[in-house]
Amino acid sequence: MNLEFTTEELAFQNEVRQWFAENVPASLRSRADNGQMPNRDEQHGWEQVLGRKGWLVVGWSAQHGGPGWTATQRYIFDLERARAGAPPVSPFGVSMVGPVICAFGSAEQKQQHLPGIISGNVHWCQGYSEPNAGSDLASLKTAAVLDGDHYVVNGQKIWTTQAHWADWCFCLVRTDSSVKQQQGISFLLINMNTPGIEIRPIHSIDGHHHLNEVYFTDVRVPVENLVGSEGMGWTIAKFLLTHERTTIAGVADSKREIERLKQMLKDTKQGNGSRWDDPFARRRVAELEIDLAALEYTNFRTVAATEEGMGLGAESSGLKIKGTELQQAITQAMVELGGHLSLTWDNSEPVGSFAFNRTRERYNFLRAATIYGGTNEIQKNVIAKMLLGL
Ligand SMILES: Cc1cc2nc3c(=O)[nH]c(=O)nc-3n(C[C@H](O)[C@H](O)[C@H](O)COP(=O)(O)OP(=O)(O)OC[C@H]3O[C@@H](n4cnc5c(N)ncnc54)[C@H](O)[C@@H]3O)c2cc1C
Missing domain, CATH: 1.20.140.10 (Butyryl-CoA Dehydrogenase, subunit A, domain 3)
Known part of the structure; x- marks a missing residue:
């Protein structure tokens, strides 16, 4: 294994370093210098700056709107990002649901959701964990029952990071209770403005509000928001874990x-x-x-x-x-x-x-x-x- 960067990689590192030096806002640097996390406006504003440059979804292929970088370039980019005092980007759209939609989404889902993730204008949260389903995720109970052209979702998620900042939530839901646990799970995209969603804050030990409980009461989600087919949720969740x-x-x-x-x-x-x-x-x-x-x-x-x-x-x-x-x-x-x-x-x-x-x-x-x-x-x-x- 060669541990030296190539001439091209060193040139790339210089380009990235210079861009960060010119573009990371002073307020973000100051927060990083004090070991603090950005607030919502700072985080979203920074992601939009990266989006305009085309450097937000750095792990994505050019075919889906990413820069098509190598793993080494992504690694260099991350080193320079931290060195410049910029925060990591929120992973939920960029590293989680984005790649899932690229791999499993319908043409309509790609058209609807990918541009907002690439630009940093639309924000996501991850609705996986439940009060009795964390490590044992397959035992999740939030139910989605088909009713005409909608699923009706009832249940509770917990520890949902940035749910109070999010426009959308990607959720694991149970669509079938009669089969083996893993086979009855589906992957749904839920607009956080849908009636019946209640977000309750959880204040964590650092004194801040990052986490939430999210309650779903008769939340109607259009069937076209199902990713893949019914019962594919577990396969998609595993794909998501191995990505980037x-x-x-x-x-x-x-x-x-x-x-x-x-x-x-x-x-x-x-x-x-x-x-x-x-x-x-x-x-x-x-x-x-x-x-x-x-x-x-x-x-x-x-x-x-x-x-x-x-x-x-x-x-x-x-x-x-x-x-x-x-x-x-x-x-x-x-x-x-x-x-x-x-x-x-x-x-x-x-x-x-x-x-x-x-x-x-x-x-x-x-x-x-x-x-x-x-x-x-x-x-x-x-x-x-x-x-x-x-
Ligand atoms: C800051 C923070 C942010 C989070 N953000 C999100 C989010 O955005 N979305 C989301 O869906 N979830 C989120 N989570 C939830 C997180 O994924 C779960 O907390 C985690 O999976 C553990 O589940 P649990 O809390 O139910 O603990 P449990 O699964 O109940 O585990 C309790 C303890 O038992 C141990 N344990 C459990 N099973 C085994 C086993 N088989 N073998 C050995 N030890 C075991 C665990 O390691 C742990 O120490 C977040 C959690 C935190 C703390």
């Missing part, structure tokens, strides 16, 4: 966060010098950098395999486990090395451009990283089954 995994490890953002930690240590006075002079702090950062380097090289292997057209299975589970463990370890180091400065109410010491007292939000939010996207225990089960044959 080259950035699942979150290497780009972890790199930026380690640099941010170093800068915070350098900017924080200690005695006659800074906290960066403390060998314990430098050792802690070095350990994180070693883990990141190992993860990055594993990720390169995934990128190379994707480039050669190989599907990914257990590898992406491994990357998800190590990537999320590292994200948590970085924020834990930030909080611990910041000491009393990491307390949100402590503004006692002047700091440079980065503030330890902002580390709490990200630390708290990332406790969920080992849960969302399929828990790490479930990923270990996947590895046991696919690699070890257990």
Whole structure:
């Protein structure tokens, strides 16, 4: 495996770096410098900027309106995106339902939905999890019953990220209870303005509102919003899970966060010098950098395999486990090395451009990283089954 970028790839990296330098709004950079997530207007506004440039759906083929980049180009793009302080794009349209519609959608569905995703003008959420169907997703109960040319949907989804920001929801629903669990599931596109949908907020431990409960009471959904055929939902859900995994490890953002930690240590006075002079702090950062380097090289292997057209299975589970463990370890180091400065109410010491007292939000939010996207225990089960044959 050649780990050097080619001349063309280096030129691409320069082009992308320059574009980000000129186009990432100052407000987004400032949020990234403080470890904060953008609000709705900032996130949607940024996605529209990317959409206008044709750089929002970077994993899509040219045939469907993407730039048709290689896996290496996508990887470079993500590195430069994080380096410039731009947030990851919301995955629900771009990496989830968009590729599903490209692969399984009717001509009408493609015409109706793809342009809004490519431009960043239409926003989606993912209605999979239910109160008793998370890891055991196949036991979901939200029912869609055919009534003339509509499905009537009743049930409840939970943990629906950005449902309160979304125009549409892609939902797994039960259309048949008489067959094996997986065979009775279908994939429906539901307009969030349809009467009968109620969104209730869930405030998470970082103090923000990202998550929701979504209730469906006699919600009428036109049959033409069914993707594929009835009973295909499980096949589509599995396809969605294996799509675009080259950035699942979150290497780009972890790199930026380690640099941010170093800068915070350098900017924080200690005695006659800074906290960066403390060998314990430098050792802690070095350990994180070693883990990141190992993860990055594993990720390169995934990128190379994707480039050669190989599907990914257990590898992406491994990357998800190590990537999320590292994200948590970085924020834990930030909080611990910041000491009393990491307390949100402590503004006692002047700091440079980065503030330890902002580390709490990200630390708290990332406790969920080992849960969302399929828990790490479930990923270990996947590895046991696919690699070890257990
Ligand atoms: C921040 C956040 C955002 C989310 N966003 C969305 C979203 O937008 N849309 C959506 O549909 N869902 C979303 N989810 C839901 C997420 O997918 C589920 O939380 C996850 O799949 C786990 O399901 P659960 O919460 O029901 O936990 P459970 O499945 O009940 O698991 C509880 C514990 O038991 C363990 N466990 C369960 N089964 C096994 C097993 N077979 N072997 C070993 N251990 C097991 C789990 O690992 C976990 O530790 C989000 C969750 C979070 C935290």
